[in-house]
Amino acid sequence: MEHILNVWLLGTFFILVTAQERHGCVLSELGPNIEATEYRTIFRPGQELALSCKLGYTSILGPRTIVCTDDGEWTETKFKCIAKRCPNPDPLSNGDLYYEDTVYQSTINYTCHEGYTLSGPKNAKCQADGTWSTTVPECKPVSCGLAPIPKFGLISFNKKISGNATYFGTHGTYKCLPPYVLFGNAHAECTASGNWTKTPECRVVTCPPPENIFNGYMSSNDQRRYNFMETVQYGCNGDYMLQGSFQISCQKNGDWSEKPACKAPCRIDIGRGRILYKEKKLWIGDLDPNKVFHNDIVSVYCLDKVRNCGYAVSTQCIDGNLKIPECFKEPSGIEYTFHSGSLPSEIEQC
Ligand SMILES: *[C@@H]1O[C@H](CO)[C@@H](O)[C@H](O)[C@H]1NC(C)=O
Numbered sequence: 478m479e480h481i482l483n484v485w486l487l488g489t490f491f492i493l494v495t496a497q498e499r500h501g502c503v504l505s506e507l508g509p510n511i512e513a514t515e516y517r518t519i520f521r522p523g524q525e526l527a528l529s530c531k532l533g534y535t536s537i538l539g540p541r542t543i544v545c546t547d548d549g550e551w552t553e554t555k556f557k558c559i560a561k562r563c564p565n566p567d568p569l570s571n572g573d574l575y576y577e578d579t580v581y582q583s584t585i586n587y588t589c590h591e592g593y594t595l596s597g598p599k600n601a602k603c604q605a606d607g608t609w610s611t612t613v614p615e616c617k618p619v620s621c622g623l624a625p626i627p628k629f630g631l632i633s634f635n636k637k638i639s640g641n642a643t644y645f646g647t648h649g650t651y652k653c654l655p656p657y658v659l660f661g662n663a664h665a666e667c668t669a670s671g672n673w674t675k676t677p678e679c680r681v682v683t684c685p686p687p688e689n690i691f692n693g694y695m696s697s698n699d700q701r702r703y704n705f706m707e708t709v710q711y712g713c714n715g716d717y718m719l720q721g722s723f724q725i726s727c728q729k730n731g732d733w734s735e736k737p738a739c740k741a742p743c744r745i746d747i748g749r750g751r752i753l754y755k756e757k758k759l760w761i762g763d764l765d766p767n768k769v770f771h772n773d774i775v776s777v778y779c780l781d782k783v784r785n786c787g788y789a790v791s792t793q794c795i796d797g798n799l800k801i802p803e804c805f806k807e808p809s810g811i812e813y814t815f816h817s818g819s820l821p822s823e824i825e826q827c
């Protein structure tokens with residue numbers, strides 16, 4: 478019995494509500510970011526409702542007021558609320574801005590480039606009033622202090638330094654006072670970590686007294702130590718030929734650069750015959766004195782017995798040695814004196 482009564486009561490309530498609804502308007506979904514100025518469940522026909530925007534939003538279109546009609550519907554409106562926009566942010570020198578939008582509640586993140594540190598807020602938020610929450614920060618260069626200077630050295634900077642401070646991007650060049658020699662990197666730079674690159678050293682470099690070369694002479698015979706970059710020249714005696722650089726210099730490692738050598742001339746070891754030397758065909762007796770120089774090329778003539786013709790074969794003077802090609806046959810004295818026209822150098826050439 479009690480159960481049945483409950484059901485009956487609930488049913489009556491339901492009918493009452495729907496009956497009232499038929500005579501009024503319900504405050505339902507208004508649209509994004511729109512607010513009603515009044516909160517009631519039921520509005521009677523003829524009642525008005527003013528619309529407004531939530532904080533941070535601004536209205537467009539209209540009308541701003543809707544009215545409940547006799548058939549329980551609200552009048553039409555195009556009223557909309559859109560997010561307020563903050564001004565476009567200023568760029569950050571030596572840094573970057575990260576943001577996706579500039580509307581209400583957007584965030585800008587600020588970062589600085591390598592070698593710069595952020596001075597000021599890390600980010601800004603677009604506020605309900607359409608302004609940014611913070612001002613643009615600054616990216617300040619990392620400071621290094623003065624560059625260390627090696628003993629007996631100096632540094633020159635790429636820009637004027639005032640006071641004690643140097644900043645990221647400042648660089649300089651180290652030099653050593655002569656006769657000191659720089660070891661390490663001559664280039665100095667204030668790094669992004671706030672320290673200077675490694676300082677080089679200035680050291681004394683000397684070389685021992687230079688040694689003479691065989692069959693040659695030196696420009697200086699001083700038995701002293703020589704400084705870095707000092708030079709000594711060499712020459713060869715008589716017909717010796719200098720091979721290599723005529724000058725040596727004292728190097729950074731305390732050694733001399735490579736010495737040249739004097740190479741001996743050669744004697745052409747044939748008694749009778751004709752040779753080709755410097756594009757000239759000569760009887761050996763006419764080469765007076767019998768001497769060619771290191772590296773010179775000389776040809777002798779050989780006989781091709783099968784075809785009965787002569788041909789030149791070349792050989793080179795190497796430091797006093799000139800090898801006569803094996804095909805060369807020295808003629809006898811009689812042959813040479815009376816039948817010289819039949820020698821390989823004189824007959825038809827192959
Ligand atoms: C800004 O930084 C925050 C925190 O690091 C991060 O969650 C957000 O995604 C960043 N926003 C942008 C636009 O990069």
Ligand SMILES: *[C@@H]1O[C@H](CO)[C@@H](O)[C@H](O)[C@H]1NC(C)=O
Pocket residue numbers: 640641
């Ligand atoms: C250099 O720095 C020191 C301490 O860091 C300071 O006492 C001095 O006044 C500075 N000198 C100049 C010329 O700025």
Ligand SMILES: *[C@@H]1O[C@H](CO)[C@@H](O)[C@H](O)[C@H]1NC(C)=O
Pocket residue numbers: 670672673674675
């Ligand atoms: C400079 O500082 C960085 C980071 O602290 C370090 O790794 C580097 O070795 C330093 N360089 C010199 C030349 O001291």
